[in-house]
Amino acid sequence: MTRGLPAGEIGPTEGSINLPPDDTGEAIGLPAGGLTITFGFGPTLFRDDDGRDRFGLADRQPQALRTLPHFPADVLDPAKSYGDLCVQACADDPQVAVHAIRNLARIGFGTVAVRWSQLGFGRTSTTSTAQSTPRNLFGFKDGTSNIKSEETKDVEEHVWVAPGADAKADWLAGGSYLVARRFNMNIEIWDRQSLGDQEDFIGRTKDTGAPLSGGTEFTEPDFSMPGSNGPVIAKDAHVRLVHPDFNHGARMLRRGYNFVDGSNAIGGLDAGLFFIAYVCDPDTHFIPIQNAMAKSDALMEYVKVTGSALFAVPPGIEPGEYVGQSLFA
Amino acid sequence: MRTPLIVALLLATPLVAACTENAKGGGGDSGDARTVSVTSTDDGCDVSTAQAPSGTLTFDVTNAGSQVTEFYLLGEDGLRIVAEVENVGPQLSRQLVVNAPAGSYFTACKPGMKGDGIRADFTVTKSADEPSVSADDQELVDAALTNYSAYVQDQSDQLVAKTQEFVDLYKAGKDDEARALYPEARTHWERIETVAESFGDLDPRTDAREADLEPGQKWTGWHRIEKDLWPQLAQDYTPLTPKQRAFYADDLMKNITTLDNRVQGLDYTVDQIANGSRGLLEEVAAGKVTGEEEYWSHTDLWDFQANVDGARVGFEGLEPIVEQKEPELAKTLTTRFADLQKLLDAQKTDTGFTFYDQLSQGEIKDLANAVNALSEPLSQLTAAVLS
Numbered sequence: 001m002t003r004g005l006p007a008g009e010i011g012p013t014e015g016s017i018n019l020p021p022d023d024t025g026e027a028i029g030l031p032a033g034g035l036t037i038t039f040g041f042g043p044t045l046f047r048d049d050d051g052r053d054r055f056g057l058a059d060r061q062p063q064a065l066r067t068l069p070h071f072p073a074d075v076l077d078p079a080k081s082y083g084d085l086c087v088q089a090c091a092d093d094p095q096v097a098v099h100a101i102r103n104l105a106r107i108g109f110g111t112v113a114v115r116w117s118q119l120g121f122g123r124t125s126t127t128s129t130a131q132s133t134p135r136n137l138f139g140f141k142d143g144t145s146n147i148k149s150e151e152t153k154d155v156e157e158h159v160w161v162a163p164g165a166d167a168k169a170d171w172l173a174g175g176s177y178l179v180a181r182r183f184n185m186n187i188e189i190w191d192r193q194s195l196g197d198q199e200d201f202i203g204r205t206k207d208t209g210a211p212l213s214g215g216t217e218f219t220e221p222d223f224s225m226p227g228s229n230g231p232v233i234a235k236d237a238h239v240r241l242v243h244p245d246f247n248h249g250a251r252m253l254r255r256g257y258n259f260v261d262g263s264n265a266i267g268g269l270d271a272g273l274f275f276i277a278y279v280c281d282p283d284t285h286f287i288p289i290q291n292a293m294a295k296s297d298a299l300m301e302y303v304k305v306t307g308s309a310l311f312a313v314p315p316g317i318e319p320g321e322y323v324g325q326s327l328f329a
Numbered sequence: 330m331r332t333p334l335i336v337a338l339l340l341a342t343p344l345v346a347a348c349t350e351n352a353k354g355g356g357g358d359s360g361d362a363r364t365v366s367v368t369s370t371d372d373g374c375d376v377s378t379a380q381a382p383s384g385t386l387t388f389d390v391t392n393a394g395s396q397v398t399e400f401y402l403l404g405e406d407g408l409r410i411v412a413e414v415e416n417v418g419p420q421l422s423r424q425l426v427v428n429a430p431a432g433s434y435f436t437a438c439k440p441g442m443k444g445d446g447i448r449a450d451f452t453v454t455k456s457a458d459e460p461s462v463s464a465d466d467q468e469l470v471d472a473a474l475t476n477y478s479a480y481v482q483d484q485s486d487q488l489v490a491k492t493q494e495f496v497d498l499y500k501a502g503k504d505d506e507a508r509a510l511y512p513e514a515r516t517h518w519e520r521i522e523t524v525a526e527s528f529g530d531l532d533p534r535t536d537a538r539e540a541d542l543e544p545g546q547k548w549t550g551w552h553r554i555e556k557d558l559w560p561q562l563a564q565d566y567t568p569l570t571p572k573q574r575a576f577y578a579d580d581l582m583k584n585i586t587t588l589d590n591r592v593q594g595l596d597y598t599v600d601q602i603a604n605g606s607r608g609l610l611e612e613v614a615a616g617k618v619t620g621e622e623e624y625w626s627h628t629d630l631w632d633f634q635a636n637v638d639g640a641r642v643g644f645e646g647l648e649p650i651v652e653q654k655e656p657e658l659a660k661t662l663t664t665r666f667a668d669l670q671k672l673l674d675a676q677k678t679d680t681g682f683t684f685y686d687q688l689s690q691g692e693i694k695d696l697a698n699a700v701n702a703l704s705e706p707l708s709q710l711t712a713a714v715l716s
Binding site for chain 1: 392396397399415416418419420421441442540541542543544607611614615618619690693694697698701704705707708711712
């Protein structure tokens with residue numbers, strides 16, 4: 001499918017008139033659309049909720065691959081959280097991504113079952129310096145200081161699991177952890193905040209995305225610059241709390257998307273940011289940062305986390321190998 | 330039997346990045362006599378004109394210096410702040426819109442926020458758009474501030490009295506009476522909730538819900554006791570012992586007393602009152618209309634009413650000012666407060682209100698719609714009283 005080919009060996013319209021097609025067909029005529037498919041393993045693939053070894057893999061469970069702790073403001077819907085396996089399909093056209101997921105789920109019936117799925121749109125972070133920074137549903141540029149693929153040293157240090165980092169799970173060396181968090185935004189309430197307040201909460205201007213300490217989008221924030229009432233980038237500004245300077249230098253590779261899943265029972269948009277980050281170790285690169293944010297971030301008034309999951313993403317494979325081969329080797 | 334694996338499917342589609350940047354807006358107004366460009370540097374304040382016709386003036390303030398700057402329009406005495414914009418970072422721009430009648434003024438940039446600022450004379454000449462000003466503007470403001478301060482203190486007094494009564498009943502094991510008093514006592518908290526919440530240390534100790542806790546944080550306050558009084562929904566719940574009850578009751582009373590002491594010394598500004606009014610409606614939208622606030626007791630409508638009371642009192646205090654500046658807004662807000670109150674009145678019972686879990690989905694939706702209808706114009710209130 002990543003080459004724009006059908007999911008099955010026969011094709012959506014080439015097979016027997018008496019059989020259901022082995023490809024569902026909605027991608028006929030569409031290009032591959034930059035489709036990528038990323039797979040991950042959840043903690044419950046290794047051990048069930050009672051700690052029992054499910055498939056004889058428990059001795060290879062990575063140290064940090066545990067159900068994420070409860071964070072303040074987490075109101076998790078179990079039907080939108082957790083999972084044994086995950087598949088992230090990304091493409092330039094939602095139809096292509098949905099086609100991939102749908103056909104993989106179909107192939108898997110009987111062996112795997114779908115627990116939850118989430119469709120996103122409008123990438124919320126740049127992953128390359130060639131892209132301009134897109135906006136989240138708060139209307140702000142999001143992911144200005146995301147790790148870019150060109151920053152190879154940072155990718156190495158913050159995204160990939162280093163060989164020897166986890167003695168029990170060396171199969172994960174060269175892989176990563178995928179953190180998924182469904183941040184529901186309180187859209188209607190947010191929209192009633194003055195521009196000045198919105199910018200103070202974020203710590204950047206809405207227009208260009210420059211930090212409130214001045215400059216342009218990519219100017220480094222100056223957290224000590226004095227303002228009229230305390231620092232010009234407020235103590236509870238989002239950009240300050242999640243910045244590497246206040247988190248032992250930790251950076252993330254974010255690959256999240258906006259979502260709108262219709263409206264809720266009282267007519268509000270069921271919308272927000274489907275946060276996805278790749279990190280080398282959630283214990284150092286996600287959990288402390290999420291805690292700092294949940295505790296002090298001005299944005300927390302306007303978000304509620306309704307879904308949460310953590311997966312270990314195995315390293316890439318050579319031709320002829322299968323996904324996750326290192327785990328089963 | 331094989332256990333099926335559970336798959337989480339993440340579908341994600343980036344939009345193709347747009348290639349063109351929108352041109353910066355506002356260019357069409359540059360020739361407007363009421364638009365003034367201000368460039369603040371570390372040692373200068375370049376104002377594009379020293380004179381403008383009366384009416385709505387727009388100052389485009391750009392900071393070309395290396396430190397944060399502020400820009401002020403000061404009255405003839407050089408002391409009264411007519412309008413100000415703060416926190417303009419280096420290389421950033423901010424707009425200041427002010428409704429200025431004819432008269433003599435000063436402009437002032439304050440790079441580094443130090444001293445009296447770099448001042449220059451500024452004259453506003455009479456024009457057809459002369460804004461009407463009332464000599465008793467300041468009187469209206471003073472009256473609003475005094476009344477609001479008195480309201481908060483009065484609510485705080487009643488909060489102390491009712492909370493004392495409530496914790497005494499709870500400690501004495503008179504649970505039915507305590508349950509009846511719980512939403513009544515909280516009414517006085519909810520009416521001044523935005524003031525109470527401004528004390529970042531007291532609010533979590535007093536009003537945290539179980540889901541708000543961070544790891545290791547001890548759960549105390551109203552909702553801890555609420556769960557103990559209404560444990561039906563809780564699984565495997567162990568009721569608190571009399572000793573534990575006394576601990577949580579005394580702790581709540583101590584924090585409420587601290588709140589009361591702090592409230593005595595508080596001064597307010599009109600924008601704080603307006604923001605508080607908006608904030609109380611946000612509390613309704615975020616927690617009460619959804620039934621999340623009183624998860625165990627379902628007494629959300631008491632809180633709902635109390636938030637609306639507090640918001641309405643805030644607005645009514647400012648109403649004479651809003652009537653002068655934006656009469657249409659004052660009218661809309663009056664109507665929308667009344668519309669919402671009508672829906673709440675319909676849920677009143679002999680002992681208070683319908684419990685949240687007894688409301689139909691349609692009734693909840695109607696309340697949510699009325700909250701939205703009021704909250705949108707209410708979000709204009711601060712700007713209106715400051716204009």
